[in-house]
Amino acid sequence: MDRNHRSDAVIPVALVILGILFMVFGIGRGEALLVLMKAIRICLECVGIG
Amino acid sequence: MGRTNRHMIQGGFSFLTNAYLPGFLNGSIFTGPTKIACVPGLSCYSCPGALGSCPIGAMQFVLGSRDYSFSLYITGFLVTIGALSGRFTCGWLCPFGLLQDLLHKIPFRIKILTVKGDRYLRLIKYALLLVFVILFPLFVLDIAGQGEQGFCKWICPSGTIMAGWPLVAANDGIRNAIGFLFAWKNLILIALLLISIVIYRPFCRYLCPLGAIYGWFNPVALYRFHIDEASCDKCGICQNACKLNIPVFEKPNSPDCIRCNDCIHACPNGSIQKGIAGKEHPVYDSMKRIVEKEGDPV
Numbered sequence: 001m002d003r004n005h006r007s008d009a010v011i012p013v014a015l016v017i018l019g020i021l022f023m024v025f026g027i028g029r030g031e032a033l034l035v036l037m038k039a040i041r042i043c044l045e046c047v048g049i050g
Numbered sequence: 051m052g053r054t055n056r057h058m059i060q061g062g063f064s065f066l067t068n069a070y071l072p073g074f075l076n077g078s079i080f081t082g083p084t085k086i087a088c089v090p091g092l093s094c095y096s097c098p099g100a101l102g103s104c105p106i107g108a109m110q111f112v113l114g115s116r117d118y119s120f121s122l123y124i125t126g127f128l129v130t131i132g133a134l135s136g137r138f139t140c141g142w143l144c145p146f147g148l149l150q151d152l153l154h155k156i157p158f159r160i161k162i163l164t165v166k167g168d169r170y171l172r173l174i175k176y177a178l179l180l181v182f183v184i185l186f187p188l189f190v191l192d193i194a195g196q197g198e199q200g201f202c203k204w205i206c207p208s209g210t211i212m213a214g215w216p217l218v219a220a221n222d223g224i225r226n227a228i229g230f231l232f233a234w235k236n237l238i239l240i241a242l243l244l245i246s247i248v249i250y251r252p253f254c255r256y257l258c259p260l261g262a263i264y265g266w267f268n269p270v271a272l273y274r275f276h277i278d279e280a281s282c283d284k285c286g287i288c289q290n291a292c293k294l295n296i297p298v299f300e301k302p303n304s305p306d307c308i309r310c311n312d313c314i315h316a317c318p319n320g321s322i323q324k325g326i327a328g329k330e331h332p333v334y335d336s337m338k339r340i341v342e343k344e345g346d347p348v
Contacts, residue, residue, distance in 0.1 A: 012270055020126065023127055043213065046107065048231050
């Protein structure tokens with residue numbers, strides 16, 4: 001594998017790491033629990049009630 | 051992998067992520083802890099069978115909450131999925147994508163590849179993302195200060211068919227509560243379902259905010275397409291095979307590509323390769339080695 005090929009992977013790998021860090025910090029500040037609280041109740045907007 | 055296998059994977063994934071079958075009978079939804087995690091496709095968390103959360107719905111809810119004006123959790127999820135595979139999810143894992151795929155198989159005299167103003171219509175999904183997914187939750191607030199989930203409420207056809215239809219059918223309380231909004235959302239849904247028979251994936255092409263986000267990652271995702279310039283004669287067969295009318299030989303990683311692989315199967319020269327960025331491309335590398343060894347014949 002030459003350097004050009006390797007450099008193709010730098011951006012996506014960096015983005016994946018960034019994405020995972022975002023998720024970890026998001027979970028840490030309670031966003032995931034907020035999502036869970038929403039997801040376990042019937043979403044009236046989604047159904048079309050409002 | 052052929053089209054039938056792709057549909058089997060779409061169907062299998064849609065079933066696995068919506069496998070809480072008692073919900074369909076009881077008119078209720080799953081309330082277990084797996085819903086803390088998002089699924090990659092536009093799969094409504096109020097579908098009775100849903101085991102995970104919809105990232106677009108979750109994004110709107112977090113943005114609309116009083117505690118956060120930016121969602122690290124959902125943004126991180128979308129960036130991770132996008133950076134790994136771009137719009138692969140749209141072609142292989144999204145239940146609403148599967149529904150449109152199947153509807154387009156219905157034999158009909160007219161099948162339209164593209165419409166007038168297609169280039170501009172494709173921009174609608176970015177406008178919907180900005181206005182209904184981001185701005186509505188941030189700025190259209192109810193008396194409690196909770197932002198409105200604009201996309202879920204006014205547009206999302208996936209929510210209408212995955213959550214609305216089964217819950218209205220099986221839950222008396224919900225059936226008694228429906229009114230204008232349900233009719234409006236059904237109008238959008240039915241229009242899209244009918245158009246899907248004639249035009250391939252109209253929702254994904256023009257309206258889906260999740261596809262808009264994943265599409266940005268297509269050119270830089272780890273999984274991407276590559277054109278072997280040495281063997282590609284730019285005949286356009288790939289574009290003819292593409293139901294989204296993408297000139298694959300020019301833009302193999304177009305933001306509109308859902309990675310269905312039809313172009314790969316159609317190319318007579320095998321010039322379109324899929325693979326992981328950073329790994330060697332077999333045809334390209336074999337040609338390169340020949341050129342290095344024997345000199346460029348041109």
